[in-house]
Amino acid sequence: MAHLSLPLLGLGEVVFEGKKYSSAAINKKFNWEPIQLKSKEGLALLNGTQFMSAYGVYSLLKAKKISTFMDVVAAISLEAYDGRVEPFNELIHKVRPHNGQFITSRNILKIIEGSEIAAQDKKHVQDPYSFRCIPQVHGASKDVITHVQKVFETEINSVTDNPTIFPEEDEVISAGNFHGQPLAMALDYLGIAIAELGSISERRIYKLIGGTRNLPPFLVSNPGLNSGFMIPQYAAASVVSQNKQLATPCSVDTIDSSNGQEDHVSMGANAATKVARMMDNLEKIVGIELLNAAQALAFRKPLKSSDYIENLIAAYRDEVPFVEQDIEMHLVIQKSIAFVKGKCTEMTIKDFV
Structure with missing residues (x-):
């Protein structure tokens, strides 16, 4: 601050047009005069939860979008893995009516509607949890995001200055509205939700390269000669592990300062920057899942998926090629991550696809 x-x-100093300048130089360039602070204004600029609020809202908006787009990517993985649709039946989610769970199941059914792959008979009775429990896991994270949103909506419409001035009451009260504990705990909770979304995504990646369900090992036609999609799973596992470690709560930490006057702090700023980093990691994981899912789906031909998925994959293939043999996977991973970021940016803030 x-x-x-x-x-x-x-x-x-400030950064202007990509270069760093002294603030005095920028003021001179634009004929601006520095402001002259009046009583209490300096403290007002420094005191409060603005930093963690800004970081938190930024990450929260990204989380809302990617949590919805992850339903799309999970549906593609489900199709590629020849998964069963019964776990998404509305009856299941009416008897356990968590809102996020219901939203996720409805999204999946809508995305795969009309799919030839989904309609064909299945030899397997059940799918692994990472497919069968998509509504329960994605949904729980959606519910966390909703809770955190309520906390931040309250906070950004609040006064967190100290002392707080009440002109009509002619009162100046020194208190503790600057303390970031409500945000710190909410951000830690959001971090757990982000970590879990990444964790289940990586498990689907792992299943897709395992050489089961009539998919070739590592998703290439000649797996003995080519390592295929083995290394992208390594990358996803590494980033998932980073997020698991980052999910350790910041809000349980505190340290004494100001000669013991400030003897309990929220560590909310650390929680906020941590969650922003976790969101960047989640985008990488989802990009790798989409890369694997799109590759695996191609092995289901001549059967077609839903119009929704076929159209999305067509757009994806304009950016990210099908992998025939070993190439520099870093490049296609980066393209896939960029595609995910672009789609999430385009999305409006909503829960349903």
Whole structure:
């Protein structure tokens, strides 16, 4: 907060058009005058939960979008794995009516509607949890996101300054609205939800390369000669493990400062920056799942998936090629991640596909 505020006073540095300048130089360039602080204004610029609120809202908006798009990617994985549709039956979710669970199951059914792959007879009775329990896991994370949204909506419409001035009551009260505990705990909760979305995504990646359900090992036609999609799963597993470690709560930590006056702090700023990093990691994991799912789905031909999925894969193939033999996988992984980011950016903030 101090570094953000310094340029208002003609101090510190700013980045303008990709270059770093002193604030004094920028003020001179635009004929701006530094502001002159009045009583209490300096403290107002520094005190409060604005930093963690801004980071948190940014990550929250991204989480809402990717949690919906992950239903799309999971549906493609389900089709590629020749998964059963019964676990998404509305009857199942009416008797355990968690909102996120219901939303997820309805999304999956809508996405695969009309699929020849889904309609064909299945030899297997049940799918692994990472497919069968998509509504329960994705849904639980959606419910966390909804809870965290309520916390942040309250916070960004609140006064977190100290002391707080009440002009009509002619009161100046020194209290603790600056304390970030409500946000810190909510951000830690959001981090757990993000970690779990990535964890189940990586498990689907792992299943797709396993050489079962009439899919070739590592999703290439000649797996003995080619390592295929083995290494992308390594990459996903690495990033998933990072997120699991980052999911350790920040809000249970505190340290004494200001000669014991500030003896309990929220660590909310650390929680906020941590969650932003976890969101970046989740985008990588989902990009790798989509890369694997699209590759695996091609081995289901001549059967077709739903129009929704076929159209999405057609757009995806304009950006990311089908892999015939070993290539530099880093490049296609990056393209797939960029596709996921682009689709999430395009999405409106909603729960249903």
